Amino acid sequence: MRDHSETKIKLENKSRVDTSFAHLENNVHGSPYRLRIEISNICNLRCTFAKDVFSNCSQWEINKTPVLMSFRFFKRIIDEVGIYLTASELYNYGEPFINPYAIDMIRYLKKINPGVIIEMHTNGHYFETESKRLDLVNSGLDVLSFSVDGITQEIYERYRVGGNLEIVTEAIRKICHLKKVMDIKNPKIKFQFVIFEHNLHQALNVKDFAKELGVDEVVIKTDFFNIKSEFKNSHRFIYENILSLQSKDSMDSFFKKDSEARHKFCDFPWVYPTILADGRVIICCRDRYYRSVVGIIKHNKTLSEIWNGDNYRDFRKKFLTNEQTPYPCCECGCRHK
């Protein structure tokens, strides 16, 4: 059963942070309550440009030193701020399950904060043995989303270069089966299909394909950040045809609520930092090029010091002005008043 004091600590912290956001203060009177941690910046795939694909993975666009976050470093972060988190994502750019400590990291965060919702995204190539699948379903992970943007190998590998659809679908099928046999709910298994022009024709068959594997949810979405306006009509066509296939919300947010969202400030700079595998802290996971570094967690520098350090406070200040909106927010529809 969840500890009452754990819930109280989290609620009090969240309330302080939300108040700082409501008053648009540069200094946040609490710890981030949502956190993304890039436990690996290495990937086995090479998702890449095709002429009709909107973007490629920054994994291969920027010159990065390959890093797997050590368990010791992860523990240090969680020991500092883990108790305050309501949600955490243990991935960013890179395949998280390449990190041999991925399962230990999930377990550790759950031990410190049993109520936190942990979500991970994977390309699905690291669950080839029964023992790995067992570790996964016993880890405490809440949500696992498989990125599968094609239902035939030919279409799948147009974007997921180097990927093997059969390996991925077998992993999904076996994990879902294991959950069923063990009669457990988590991790909730999502099948995520990002629509590009080259796979548009498969979008209407995705739900049947994924449901046959036993997944809990099918998520069909667009590459929101990089969508080309000329494809919006195609997407609207798809939207109108797939409403019955999945939760309406994700597409609604793009076509309808999106215009409302643009009239509010994004709260991420007050709530939700991203820690890269090498310890750098960036403003937001949408910074695909790691240009918004506000500090580096090192032996003598903690996340809390960075959180209200000069760089973060300066960023929040500029974020609120239309003239100086810093990257990545200047390219993101979420920021506007």
Ligand code: SF4
């Ligand atoms: S699987 Fe994910 S992290 Fe790996 S190259 Fe593709 S988009 Fe990037």
Ligand code: SF4
């Ligand atoms: S405005 Fe966009 S880029 Fe900036 S913090 Fe919010 S979600 Fe991230």
